[in-house]
Amino acid sequence: MNRALAVSTLVTLFVVAIQLAVLSTLRVGDVVVMLVWLWPLLLGLMGARLVALWSALLGGVMLDTHAVTPFGLTALVALVLAYLGIRLGREGVGDLDSAAWWVTPVIAALGGFVAPLLYVMLGAIEFNFALWRGSVLMAMVVNAVAFFVLSRPLAYLARYLVAPGERTRR
Amino acid sequence: MAGVALLIILYLTTGIASGLRSAANVVITPFTWTVNEVARPVGHLLSGVLNYSDVVAQNKRLRYQLGQAQLQINENSGAATTLGALGKQLNLPFVGNLATVVAQVTATSPTSFSATIDISKGSDDGVLAGMPVVANGGLIGSVLSTTHHGATVRLISDPGSSLGVTFGNGASSVVVTGRGVNNGLGASLLPLSTVIAPGTLMITDGLAGGLFPPGIPVAHVTRVLLNSGSSTYGLSLTPTADLRHLSYLDVLLWEPST
Numbered sequence: 001m002n003r004a005l006a007v008s009t010l011v012t013l014f015v016v017a018i019q020l021a022v023l024s025t026l027r028v029g030d031v032v033v034m035l036v037w038l039w040p041l042l043l044g045l046m047g048a049r050l051v052a053l054w055s056a057l058l059g060g061v062m063l064d065t066h067a068v069t070p071f072g073l074t075a076l077v078a079l080v081l082a083y084l085g086i087r088l089g090r091e092g093v094g095d096l097d098s099a100a101w102w103v104t105p106v107i108a109a110l111g112g113f114v115a116p117l118l119y120v121m122l123g124a125i126e127f128n129f130a131l132w133r134g135s136v137l138m139a140m141v142v143n144a145v146a147f148f149v150l151s152r153p154l155a156y157l158a159r160y161l162v163a164p165g166e167r168t169r170r
Numbered sequence: 171m172a173g174v175a176l177l178i179i180l181y182l183t184t185g186i187a188s189g190l191r192s193a194a195n196v197v198i199t200p201f202t203w204t205v206n207e208v209a210r211p212v213g214h215l216l217s218g219v220l221n222y223s224d225v226v227a228q229n230k231r232l233r234y235q236l237g238q239a240q241l242q243i244n245e246n247s248g249a250a251t252t253l254g255a256l257g258k259q260l261n262l263p264f265v266g267n268l269a270t271v272v273a274q275v276t277a278t279s280p281t282s283f284s285a286t287i288d289i290s291k292g293s294d295d296g297v298l299a300g301m302p303v304v305a306n307g308g309l310i311g312s313v314l315s316t317t318h319h320g321a322t323v324r325l326i327s328d329p330g331s332s333l334g335v336t337f338g339n340g341a342s343s344v345v346v347t348g349r350g351v352n353n354g355l356g357a358s359l360l361p362l363s364t365v366i367a368p369g370t371l372m373i374t375d376g377l378a379g380g381l382f383p384p385g386i387p388v389a390h391v392t393r394v395l396l397n398s399g400s401s402t403y404g405l406s407l408t409p410t411a412d413l414r415h416l417s418y419l420d421v422l423l424w425e426p427s428t
Contacts, residue, residue, distance in 0.1 A: 016202075017201035031282045067279065067280050073336060132329075139326050
């Protein structure tokens with residue numbers, strides 16, 4: 001467990017770094033693909049419960065320190081996605097071994113579609129209504145497509161790096 | 171759930187959150203640097219290979235625009251002198267006379283929910299929060315926060331941005347709000363009696379206590395929107411500055427209180 005947490009911490013920091021250095025520049029229709037949301041969702045689907053929550057919190061908070069949007073919003077959305085991933089993973093849905101190949105990408109795409117909406121809704125709860133003025137729908141569509149494409153290779157990476165240790169202890 | 175509780179506590183205790191921001195920056199910087207060192211050469215190589223003809227064409231266009239700008243500077247020097255004198259008489263600061271700090275854009279917003287950029291100059295160079303930033307022929311935003319060697323600029327297209335502008339020889343004013351980089355700017359609640367047409371230039375109003383000095387070009391009107399039964403116009407605006415291709419910019423050393 002300690003090894004998994006340590007490895008996931010390192011990987012999550014690299015995920016944040018890729019988000020900041022690469023994805024924030026490499027925009028699709030001016031939308032940034034939110035790798036920090038996809039990563040904990042996949043960890044959850046792979047059954048790495050604690051690691052998924054930790055990655056969500058760490059990655060989200062790290063990104064929030066670089067954004068001018070309300071502090072903690074990215075982390076909250078990441079935690080929700082990680083939790084949903086864990087619930088599905090516990091039911092054996094989205095597992096790379098047992099499910100059809102398209103299940104993980106479809107779950108990821110749904111997560112990518114809902115996450116931006118959740119983000120602006122949580123922003124409204126924090127009385128930040130300005131987030132609605134942006135292209136929420138565009139962000140939902142782009143993230144859904146990107147999550148669909150990236151989910152399977154990243155899921156293999158997630159399982160290879162951190163999940164096996166978690167799964168044997170489940 | 172513990173994580174959520176922790177975040178709520180952090181959000182409520184702004185001081186701790188602020189400290190956490192600084193600490194997180196220290197932690198993430200080596201990772202960002204590493205990724206940058208790997209990704210940048212690859213990105214440059216791909217970009218160079220894929221966009222070579224575009225770069226050559228853009229170079230030619232830029233040379234032409236540079237020549238045009240030089241010509242305009244020469245033509246405008248007389249007008250600037252007159253305007254400066256008028257501003258002095260009216261006790262208004264003139265943008266052309268304000269000291270500036272040239273800065274380079276170092277990063278863009280990490281998410282698509284805000285429109286900000288990081289720049290290479292900070293408080294050590296005289297850059298302070300609230301200072302206006304101009305580039306590419308118009309206002310692009312204002313400094314949001316600074317560190318010793320850098321600053322974050324909130325672009326006028328940020329959904330949280332709003333500023334007062336004037337048009338029609340200063341006869342009318344309206345508040346312009348950001349809608350995200352892709353969606354330009356918007357304005358609403360403009361009385362139907364106002365005379366306005368697409369193409370109208372909006373400039374900062376510089377009202378007393380305002381956040382910007384007067385006379386900085388902000389946006390052009392692209393569409394005048396009128397809903398049936400409404401007693402006011404809405405406006406769709408395009409920033410005069412190209413906010414998508416920012417590399418170098420000027421921070422005006424002007425504070426709202428001055």
